Amino acid sequence: MYGLLSALYSKKNQVLDLHHYNPIRISGFLLNSWKTKTIKDAELLDQAYIPERHQILGNDLASAHFIVYRGGRVKFIGDNFWISKDNKAKTCDKLPNNYVKDYYLEAIDASGLRLRYEGLANLTNLSQLTELRLRGCPCVDDWFVDRISGEFCSTLEHLDLSDCHQVTENALSCIYRITNLKTLVLENIVKSRSFEYACLLLEDALPQLNIIGVKYMDVTKLSD
């Protein structure tokens, strides 16, 4: 719809029969990309945001259900134990199945899960979340960290991004948003000098922040 100017050309004849000119070509590259796309689609479906879940359980419990039933662990404020599901069990008895008042998530441990950016839609409005462990999540990248930094900017104190190999030094430029962040664990992903230097600068800029897992260049060796 372009209003007046649409008078100048017809719309009907513009849709081309394109399939006629595009025979299917099968190649390893195409098969591979088809395979990855199918896997990704299944994961996206698995991690889709279901509004009913949040309506029935409330934000914190719904997020807990989402994480626990995908193999992660959660901890609530006031509890001193982690809640997780047994591999064999179908349900997790420790998690309430209806809304409980004043029951807030304190920590989420999603280590090793294939948690995707789109799945983060399930982790919203967690007003008391202070700890988030994402150790070894293969799908965590800079965009994921960007989303976390905006979502939990006022509460998060401990963030673990170890072994998330898609995270690069660019992700550090959004950490400043998490104003209360005290520890940031970056084990096994800091591989270049510039990444190390960026960590150093970040610690400089945010005085309360302590970055764990970065082996800085040993200055004493230089003097020898």
Add this chain to the structure above:
Amino acid sequence: MFKSDFVDMKDRLLGKTLTARERDIPRFCDVLIIGGGVMGSAIAYWLKWRTLDGLKVVVIEKDSTVIEKNPNSFKVRSYRDSSTTLSVGGLRQQFSLKENIELSLYTADFFRNIKEHLSVKGGDPPDVQFNPSGYLFLSAEDTAHTLVENARLQRSLGAKVELLSLEKLKEKFPWLNTEGLFLGCHGLENEGWFDPWSLLFAFKRKAMSLGAEYVEGEVTGFNFKQGSEYINQDISSEDVKHLEGAQVKLKDGQTINLNCGLMVLAAGPQSGEIGRLMGLGAQNSIYTAPIPVEPRKRYVYSVHCPDGPGFSSPILIDPSGTYFRREGLGGNYLCGRSPTDEEEPPTDNLEVDYDFFESKVWPILAHRVPAFEKCKVKSAWAGYYDFNYFDENAVIGHHPGFCNLYMATGFSGHGIQQAPGVGRAVMEMLIDGEFKTIDLSRLSFERYIEKIPLWESNIV
């Protein structure tokens, strides 16, 4: 549409031997895109993505790339004056128009999945080096209400922004001088900067691998055909012309005629000039309405300031339009400002006016962030904005003078961050005849003819 194929077949049947030169340069195409910057390449990519071999797409670029690939170094000498490669490469959702916000959100989504979109068999996956640092728009008291309205619109469309009062600003950004400010708007997601060259290269590589052809040359004129098959009974056929093709001056000095079915003008700052080549702007009639785009020179200064805000800083936009962002890790910052209409510099060359920094940029910067009082200009460059002097907004759509001319130009500095969405929109316009993903009909050329401007308040 497949005239070129028939000519090829005829030549082969008649036993004509074609020289290598003639085979290289296409003479006919379905869609001719003028301008091989990021916008032209994005349009070419989406067209080829949709149609594969169904359409023959040719892109004309004035200053095309020469990639020297040695084992040790990787040298690129080209796109010298292109606005794409000289841009600062920001991505933000903090606009005041629905279309611009939606386009930027689409771009963020596209960048996130860029490996799926622009990967090429046998090549490294593209990486645009996105730095998610966020934007911080500051406003004084008189313009604060616009900021609030914009934030409301941005939130309703899915962008995440937070409004910060003076106390919050002081608390979050202790290095900021809040004197004269009233409100700040801070982007929490999908905002930051990226590498424009990587994006251009990825688009171009993918478009070429899908079959788009790039011709290096300059458009020197156009061939016209009177009348059109699309004619409507209300308009006499003398009024509407048909672009038959373009005269392209190749690098070796030879001029060829490149005939096309549809033409897309994505020449950025030179769009107005190319419009004049078509004879637009000569008479006062809607059929020769000029394309309201002209180049405007903008300076970018790279300053060194070891005590600057560093990692604790988003891209900051002062109420005066002065901006700065961190560049690299060595305490360097990029900054700049759009000059006012009176102090608009001449656009015949890309020389940098260092006095502009001393007199206009630095005082504001040092006032806003006191750490910048001790800063030193390391280098500077200038680039062109494809400035739409009518309403500083993009022109996407059909031109009434020619029934086969489409435009995607006049982005006034935010073209590079909207290229993926605009490319897709132009593809939908050409093939489906309407916008499917993002409705950009308000950005059409109609508003220039009707003289109803559509202002964007957040131009930097």
